[in-house]
Amino acid sequence: MTRIFPLATVMLALIIVWYAGAYVLNAPQAINLMDPDGPHNFWAVVQAAWNMDRPVLPTPGQIATNLAASIFGNPLFSPRNFLLQTAYTAETAVTGLAGGVVLGIFLAIGIVHSRVLDRSLMPWVITSQTIPILAIAPMVVVALGNIGLTGLVPKAAIVGYLSFFPVTVGMVKGLRSPDAMQMDLMRTYNTKKMSLFVKLRWPVAMAFLFPSLRVAASLSVTGAIVAELPTGAQVGLGARLLAGSYYGQTMMMWGALVLASLLALALIGMVRLGEFWLCQQRGGRL
Amino acid sequence: MNGMALGTMACTTACILGLLARLLIGTSWALPLALLALAASIWASVRLARQNDRLSMIASPVIFGLTILWAWEMLVVGLHVPFILLPPPSAIALALVTHFGELANDFDQTVLHAVLAGYAIGCGGGFLIALAIDRSLFLQRGLTPLANMISAMPIIGIAPIAIEWFGFDWPSKAAVVVLMTIFPMLVNTRAGLQQTNPMEQDLMRSYGAGYIHTLIKLRLPAALPMIFNALKLNTTLAMIGAIVAEFFGTPTRGMGFRISVEAARMNLDIVWATIAIAALAGSSSFALIGWAERRITSWHPSFHTRSLS
Amino acid sequence: MNEQTLREPAPRNASIPNDNVIVAENLNIMFDTNDHPISALQDVNLNVQRGDFISLIGPSGCGKTTLLRAIADLTPVTSGHLRVNGMSPHTAREARAYGYVFQAPVLLPWRTVLRNVTLPLEIAGMAKSDRIACARENLALVGLKDFSMKFPWQLSGGMQQRVSIARALSFKPSLLLMDEPFGALDEITRDSLNVHLHDLWRRTGMTTIFVTHSIPEAVFLSTRIVVMSARPGRILRVIESDLPMPRSLGIRDTAAFTALAHDLREALRDGHSYD
Ligand SMILES: Nc1ncnc2c1ncn2[C@@H]1O[C@H](COP(=O)(O)OP(=O)(O)OP(=O)(O)O)[C@@H](O)[C@H]1O
Ligand SMILES: [Mg+2]
Numbered sequence: 001m002t003r004i005f006p007l008a009t010v011m012l013a014l015i016i017v018w019y020a021g022a023y024v025l026n027a028p029q030a031i032n033l034m035d036p037d038g039p040h041n042f043w044a045v046v047q048a049a050w051n052m053d054r055p056v057l058p059t060p061g062q063i064a065t066n067l068a069a070s071i072f073g074n075p076l077f078s079p080r081n082f083l084l085q086t087a088y089t090a091e092t093a094v095t096g097l098a099g100g101v102v103l104g105i106f107l108a109i110g111i112v113h114s115r116v117l118d119r120s121l122m123p124w125v126i127t128s129q130t131i132p133i134l135a136i137a138p139m140v141v142v143a144l145g146n147i148g149l150t151g152l153v154p155k156a157a158i159v160g161y162l163s164f165f166p167v168t169v170g171m172v173k174g175l176r177s178p179d180a181m182q183m184d185l186m187r188t189y190n191t192k193k194m195s196l197f198v199k200l201r202w203p204v205a206m207a208f209l210f211p212s213l214r215v216a217a218s219l220s221v222t223g224a225i226v227a228e229l230p231t232g233a234q235v236g237l238g239a240r241l242l243a244g245s246y247y248g249q250t251m252m253m254w255g256a257l258v259l260a261s262l263l264a265l266a267l268i269g270m271v272r273l274g275e276f277w278l279c280q281q282r283g284g285r286l
Numbered sequence: 287m288n289g290m291a292l293g294t295m296a297c298t299t300a301c302i303l304g305l306l307a308r309l310l311i312g313t314s315w316a317l318p319l320a321l322l323a324l325a326a327s328i329w330a331s332v333r334l335a336r337q338n339d340r341l342s343m344i345a346s347p348v349i350f351g352l353t354i355l356w357a358w359e360m361l362v363v364g365l366h367v368p369f370i371l372l373p374p375p376s377a378i379a380l381a382l383v384t385h386f387g388e389l390a391n392d393f394d395q396t397v398l399h400a401v402l403a404g405y406a407i408g409c410g411g412g413f414l415i416a417l418a419i420d421r422s423l424f425l426q427r428g429l430t431p432l433a434n435m436i437s438a439m440p441i442i443g444i445a446p447i448a449i450e451w452f453g454f455d456w457p458s459k460a461a462v463v464v465l466m467t468i469f470p471m472l473v474n475t476r477a478g479l480q481q482t483n484p485m486e487q488d489l490m491r492s493y494g495a496g497y498i499h500t501l502i503k504l505r506l507p508a509a510l511p512m513i514f515n516a517l518k519l520n521t522t523l524a525m526i527g528a529i530v531a532e533f534f535g536t537p538t539r540g541m542g543f544r545i546s547v548e549a550a551r552m553n554l555d556i557v558w559a560t561i562a563i564a565a566l567a568g569s570s571s572f573a574l575i576g577w578a579e580r581r582i583t584s585w586h587p588s589f590h591t592r593s594l595s
Numbered sequence: 596m597n598e599q600t601l602r603e604p605a606p607r608n609a610s611i612p613n614d615n616v617i618v619a620e621n622l623n624i625m626f627d628t629n630d631h632p633i634s635a636l637q638d639v640n641l642n643v644q645r646g647d648f649i650s651l652i653g654p655s656g657c658g659k660t661t662l663l664r665a666i667a668d669l670t671p672v673t674s675g676h677l678r679v680n681g682m683s684p685h686t687a688r689e690a691r692a693y694g695y696v697f698q699a700p701v702l703l704p705w706r707t708v709l710r711n712v713t714l715p716l717e718i719a720g721m722a723k724s725d726r727i728a729c730a731r732e733n734l735a736l737v738g739l740k741d742f743s744m745k746f747p748w749q750l751s752g753g754m755q756q757r758v759s760i761a762r763a764l765s766f767k768p769s770l771l772l773m774d775e776p777f778g779a780l781d782e783i784t785r786d787s788l789n790v791h792l793h794d795l796w797r798r799t800g801m802t803t804i805f806v807t808h809s810i811p812e813a814v815f816l817s818t819r820i821v822v823m824s825a826r827p828g829r830i831l832r833v834i835e836s837d838l839p840m841p842r843s844l845g846i847r848d849t850a851a852f853t854a855l856a857h858d859l860r861e862a863l864r865d866g867h868s869y870d
Binding site: 181182184185186187188189190191195199200203206282283284285286 | 667669745
């Protein structure tokens with residue numbers, strides 16, 4: 001209760017500020033658009049400001065109504081249905097994330113087991129974290145498009161590229177985290193590399209894998225959206241954002257933004273679920 | 287002979303062979319020379335990776351990086367990979383020189399304006415909010431989970447809305463950067479301010495130190511490592527935010543603009559040149575902050591254990 | 596001092612030469628540190644026979660752990676001769692000749708107590724049903740039959756240490772190396788574990804090397820007590836304990852016990868002289 005109550009209060013305050021902000025920002029235009037013969041009292045202006053077609057700042061209620069209309073007012077496979085667009089983005093994000101995580105884990109295993117890789121590759125993995133990787137998205141799309149790869153593959157490649165870094169860095173740390181005593185213990189059993197990995201390194205690394213996965217999941221949605229931008233704005237939430245931006249469709253942009261955020265939270269929620277499950281398996285601790 | 291000398295020799299051999307192979311590309315000599323050069327440089331990195339001195343620790347990744355660059359050049363030129371798929375490093379270097387004016391202009395627009403302004407406001411704002419809610423447990427409990435949640439969302443999507451609000455020029459990009467950097471800073475500063483243990487706080491209380499004194503003398507210094515973490519994380523986020531925000535619309539300059547336009551025109555050498563500049567800017571500001579951190583928090587115990595391990 | 600370094604007295608079962616479980620001759624161990632090398636063990640000569648219960652006792656930092664680790668092939672020998680079961684320590688480790696109980700329990704927190712005990716058996720490739728039966732048997736031996744499905748952190752420190760002993764016993768090693776296994780426990784728990792260990796050793800006849808700081812513990816458990824001197828670690832004296840077997844806690848009030856403890860204390864005091 002002591003946790004929920006403050007959060008709920010802050011959320012409530014946020015919504016109130018949002019509605020107030022919507023009034024302040026939209027009112028000037030709303031007054032201009034109002035029927036000159038109609039009533040011009042405060043409440044009428046508020047009503048108008050909160051229900052504009054192209055508001056500067058839409059209210060949460062408007063965004064929700066709009067999304068509901070798009071989702072339930074269109075056939076499921078109509079491009080106007082936001083759910084379909086979300087599914088496209090989710091497909092990109094999940095495919096890329098899966099690839100990135102697998103690649104990241106294998107790379108980490110290589111780095112932990114090979115001194116040469118550790119010394120020569122690891123500094124570059126760390127450096128590449130400081131590089132704005134998303135900037136290459138348009139180029140990857142164009143380059144892969146030129147060799148005939150279009151659609152899901154180039155987008156998933158970008159997401160994969162983006163999400164493997166946190167996994168590699170986290171897993172290198174995790175696979176190295178057994179302490180000296182645990183390593184000595186395994187040595188007294190004359191443990192071979194393979195068993196050492198299965199019985200000690202991998203289970204210890206789980207505590208590091210899940211935080212990395214959360215970061216990667218959050219990045220994967222960002223990556224998917226950005227990857228959808230240069231494809232000529234065809235499908236996905238990123239394309240909706242871009243189209244909304246071109247045609248000044250405020251509601252479209254907000255709808256895409258909200259759904260993208262929900263998608264990110266859903267992916268993170270799924271990671272949390274996996275974490276929770278493993279935690280249960282281990283008697284309540286990771 | 288020791289590993290160091292062998293490594294250096296192999297490295298020199300690789301350089302000479304590599305250069306020869308590059309010059310003779312197109313003749314039947316190129317392939318065997320290239321393979322020899324590759325073998326020599328791989329052998330050099332393996333040798334150097336076994337050494338434990340400082341020089342080898344640096345040389346090993348550098349040789350690895352150079353080998354990749356060189357192999358890239360040889361493969362692209364030797365196999366006639368189409369320019370629009372992957373330009374050779376030499377072409378990228380050339381583009382850096384011939385388009386210098388343009389690229390410098392982009393750098394000014396994106397990094398010196400959007401990133402710098404947004405980063406300063408975002409980091410400063412996050413820090414100040416963290417301090418402001420320091421005395422209210424209620425606000426901390428309400429705001430911290432919210433900030434955590436928001437930093438996990440694809441904030442970059444706010445870019446087109448920022449353009450509607452702040453116009454096409456750099457302020458809208460700076461606004462995106464502010465939103466991307468403020469929450470990580472807030473979360474990290476909060477975590478940092480909670481680093482001190484009750485015993486240290488009791489010590490300060492025994493000196494009769496008040497809230498302000500305890501904050502300045504004890505809690506802020508203890509929070510510095512976490513704050514520096516956020517500063518580092520935010521450099522990357524700021525660069526990404528500014529560049530990607532430009533994909534949604536910008537006046538005709540800026541690194542994101544350059545990347546999207548030249549990629550569409552198939553001028554991939556200019557795209558790569560811009561990315562190289564972005565990479566350099568990103569990693570050098572990262573290094574700068576790392577250097578400042580070492581100077582400022584070298585006394586911190588967390589730093590000691592980290593530098594030892 | 597060096598004359599005092601004892602060559603072991605003639606083995607009691609000299610007729611069977613294979614009974615030398617551990618033979619150390621002129622063993623030296625040095626550690627490279629950043630400024631100057633540290634000599635941890637100097638000219639150590641030791642001979643341990645099958646069925647012995649040897650206690651190593653000496654001032655902190657004198658090299659007890661180092662000696663144990665060298666026998667277990669966890670620390671390399673700098674010079675001298677060391678044999679375990681007639682093999683080099685490395686070969687002995689590969690043959691899984693010994694069980695090692697560390698100073699801390701070192702239980703893997705993600706495994707239940709039972710699966711912690713089966714760990715070495717899994718690595719050795721034993722079939723699942725066999726290893727579970729074996730682990731249950733050993734858990735019963737240390738009195739933890741009912742805790743096999745708990746996780747390590749749900750156990751007290753003493754129980755955790757008992758699990759680690761059960762784990763070391765699980766593959767029935769002929770040699771047991773224990774490094775201050777009861778160091779962190781309260782006196783009463785320690786007493787009861789001492790009795791447990793003594794009974795276990797009597798029943799199995801396992802050769803045991805036991806590091807301790809406690810004089811009563813060493814006297815109570817051992818057939819021989821090896822007293823070491825402060826750094827560089829050397830063997831100062833070897834005290835034979837011929838207290839009657841089997842021993843119970845009451846033995847600590849006998850005159851023979853007190854005399855031995857007194858002897859040991861004097862020897863230890865010599866080792867402590869930092870001249
Ligand atoms: N890995 C190491 N590197 C350098 N020196 C070491 C190392 N391990 C032990 N030493 C040194 O060797 C000496 C003996 O250490 P050891 O751990 O064997 O002592 P000990 O008798 O077990 O002490 P204690 O009773 O405190 O456990 C110590 O002086 C220590 O400084
Ligand atoms: Mg010790």
